[in-house]
Amino acid sequence: MISVSLSGFINYLDPDKPDQPKRILKGHNKPVTKLSASSDGKTIYTAGSDGVITCWESETGKCDRVAGAGHGVQVSGVSVSGGGQLVSVGFDDTVRMVDTGSCQYSGSAVSLSAQPKGITTKNDMTYVVTMKSIVTLKNGSVVDEMNVEYEPSCCAFSPQHHHLVVGEAGGNTVRVYSTQGGGLDLTKELTLTGAAQDLCFSPDAKYLVSADSNRKVTLFNAGFYDKPHSKEWGFHTAKVNCVSWSPNSLYVASGGLDTAIILWSVEAPDKHCIVRNAHDQSQITGIAWLDNSSLASAGQDSNVKVWNVTWPN
8 A cells, every 4th residue: 555645755555564654755745956966876865945855875766854953944055075974055044964874964053144055065175155155164164254246156166276166146257266275365257158057176177067047058177267169068948057077077967947958078079968858847956977877867846867878979
């Protein structure tokens, strides 16, 4: 017997053992807003508009909700640190840590001065961009907050280059800050065709890729931030919400408002592969490679999907 509870859980019931369900599926029943994956690709983390964060086994599909007092409202960012800890930010203006081993919240919530728009975590450093500032955290504690005169939209951090890149919600500028010396020093400004929606450094630290509101995915050489080729990656038909790198730094996946996932090749920039209606009638809100031949996606349809990737000849 199978039942569906008001929470959206699917319960497998055994009439011979009615004391408790044999199995409970705890997926999302509200739009998924963010997605991230562990470095080994074995665990997928998704967050919803209702504040729920779910841990998924990518190979089996088994999942469980993060236990404990969470955000309670929409999660606006999730990022996996080098130590295996998941860090999240939400519309309750807090940063929270999740112990990925036990799939439960750990420690106390860190309060922010404004609503967070994005988060990036590498090793022991975490950067959060809010509607008015850039917050620096080390080992889960705030060490600096720098107010800015624009509204940030997203961010990405490269410890190899000591660079934090921050997108602007109200314009088409991406600002590059040096993190050497403990502070943030503006060193360069990049111009996109639209407002930055997502930014991501490649695992080998050679490239930076951006997604913007004008349908474009743009590739830069990290460090100098010139363009490695003249090809325009503009095959989305609406705003591009998210981008992700394959572990070998050869492929980029992007997801957009047009419900499509597009795969891009660094070595063959004139080639691309489009998965149309990847989430039926639902924009893609999160994407992450699990290995060089598979990736996970999430959308406002509350679904999480795993795709096997075969690059066309």
